[in-house]
Amino acid sequence: MDKIDKGYIDWLRYRTVLYDPLTGIPTVEARMDEIRRVLRDNGRILVLYFSFLEKLEKFIGRENFDSLFIKAIASIKSSIENGILCLLGSGSGEVILFVEPDTKNSNRSAESYKEEIERIVTETLKNSSVISAIEPVYRIGTSYLIFDPMIKFERQVHNAIIMSISDAIQREESIRKKKVEEMEWIIANNMLVTYYQSIVNLEDYSIIGFEALNRAKDSAYFPNAEYFFAFALETDLLFDLERLCRLNAVRNFEKLDDYRLFINFAPKSIYDPELFSENFLEEIENKGLSPENVVFEITERLSVIDFPSFKEAIDRLRGMGFGIAIDDMGTGFSTLQSVAEISPDFLKYDMALVRNIHKDHIKQAILETLVPFAEKINATIIAEGIENPDDLKTLKSLGVRYGQGFLLAHPKPPPLSLEINRV
Incomplete structure (x- = not known):
């Protein structure tokens, strides 16, 4: 045998x-x-x-x-x-x-x-x-x-x-070399288009702010924003690209009422000294804005290697008056403990967890856990990627106050659009 x-x-x-x-x-x-x-x-x-x-x-x-x-x-x-x-x-x-x-x-x-x-x-x-x-x-x-x-x-x-x-x-x-060359050319010539998407109060459909979204103009190598910024992360061009995106977001924004401007950036960019410079503050003031009108969205998809220094930089931004949001919440590497330590003003609930939430009990259970957590750390949840009326109804029933998505308003170039689809 x-x-x-x-x-x-x-x-x-x-x-x-x-x-x-x-x-x-x-x-x-x-x-x-x-x-x-x-x-x-x-x-x-x-x-x-x-x-x-x-x-x-x-x-x-x-x-x-x-x-x-x-x-x-x-x-x-x-x-x-x-x-x-x-x-x-x-x-x-x-x-x-x-x-x-x-x-x-x-x-x-x-x-x-x-x-x-x-x-x-x-x-x-x-x-x-x-x-x-x-x-x-x-x-x-x-x-x-x-x-x-x-x-x-x-x-x-x-x-x-x-x-x-x-x-x-x-x-x-x-x-890869050709892609780097095209990204350098895009940055040098500011070949970006800035769109703004409304962030809406789901109870009365009033607008609380706009998220700035930058896209490469007519790019063969970078057909979508996700790939565009992911590739920048793999190069030494991330600071240059995100600097330009921040400036475009501010310069193309119109001061209407007291709307907030939401600007995305990767965790790595928080170490860019330009972010804390007088030049950037002047750009904000030139548009009639103050740091209190600006919210920085930090994606949760990318891990933070040195959390203490990252939190220190976040605290510095908050000390200057800027708001802080955690983007793509629920899909990344952060623990609830690290999120609580950052003390964000907003938690942006990722569209992957919003889509079809009306018929997905697991997604509903996740959100049911997150809503009281957000309340305890004095953060407000914004649901992203709302595209279905049934999803909207479920989100409201679970206590979500704010949201954005194609169902409510599509991203649009300037001037700012105040039109909201009241579902």
């Missing part, structure tokens, strides 16, 4: 080396004979490398990552039928496709195969819009495996794979 068990375990180990447990797809080692035959018959094979990046798995979780990977693999397999599909190693998540010459289209280029895989991956990710915040999330590269009787076959395969990976990395770096 022990011999049988040992033999079975050895067999499982051997199979794991040759086949990926998640997808059942063979590894390169398992398809060496097939690759050798095709190479001898044709003299040259296109090698395609594809992988999702590790940061995608960290962002969406292992199960969702595996699901996307399996879906992408299935699509690639059915779309490129003249390829020998395998993985670089069991569990590696790195796909190697050895493409035989296309008998139907002998002139098909390596670039066309890249484009085909990009199309497949884009289609696979299309319902995961949040992923745009961390793009790029995949690599694609190509090389050629050329038959050389003087070099060991296994080494030829290995070298071709390394070349395809190198091509993928170079391609990624080239695209």
Whole structure:
């Protein structure tokens, strides 16, 4: 019995080396004979490398990552039928496709195969819009495996794979460089459009303030704001970009009644000395505003590494008269304890927890816990992303006083719009 068990375990180990447990797809080692035959018959094979990046798995979780990977693999397999599909190693998540010459289209280029895989991956990710915040999330590269009787076959395969990976990395770096250049150009030329969205009292539909939203104008690389600012976080351009956004938010704002201006910034930007400068205070005063009219929204999605110094900077802003809001509340890394220590004036309840809350008891339970918590720390809840009348009704029944969203008012460029959809 022990011999049988040992033999079975050895067999499982051997199979794991040759086949990926998640997808059942063979590894390169398992398809060496097939690759050798095709190479001898044709003299040259296109090698395609594809992988999702590790940061995608960290962002969406292992199960969702595996699901996307399996879906992408299935699509690639059915779309490129003249390829020998395998993985670089069991569990590696790195796909190697050895493409035989296309008998139907002998002139098909390596670039066309890249484009085909990009199309497949884009289609696979299309319902995961949040992923745009961390793009790029995949690599694609190509090389050629050329038959050389003087070099060991296994080494030829290995070298071709390394070349395809190198091509993928170079391609990624080239695209990143172009994105940095475009962001620098956007900042240097102030190619931003500022919109303002009303924040509304849900009882009488009066406006209490406006959130400033900056978007890149006609940008090929930054089609949405989430990706635009997420990419800035990965560069040394964040301070420059958020400085410009703050100035645009103030300069385009009209002093009407006693409305508050809500301005977003990432936790990292709180260490920007310009935020505390006389120049910024002068910009506010030039619009007839005071710090009491301005609320800084700090996103909760991004973790705070040095909380004591972060809180010290928050206290300094509050001492100058500025209001403080925690944005994306309920979706980030902050504990209720750290939120309480910051003592925000507003807690902005994230739209992911607002959407369909009228039929989601878990979301309702979360909000039921947050409302009394907000009252105890003297904060006011603002529900974001209200788009459904039933959600609005539920939010009001749970004690939420303020809200914003397309149901009430769309973001609009200046001049400020006082029109509210009274649902």
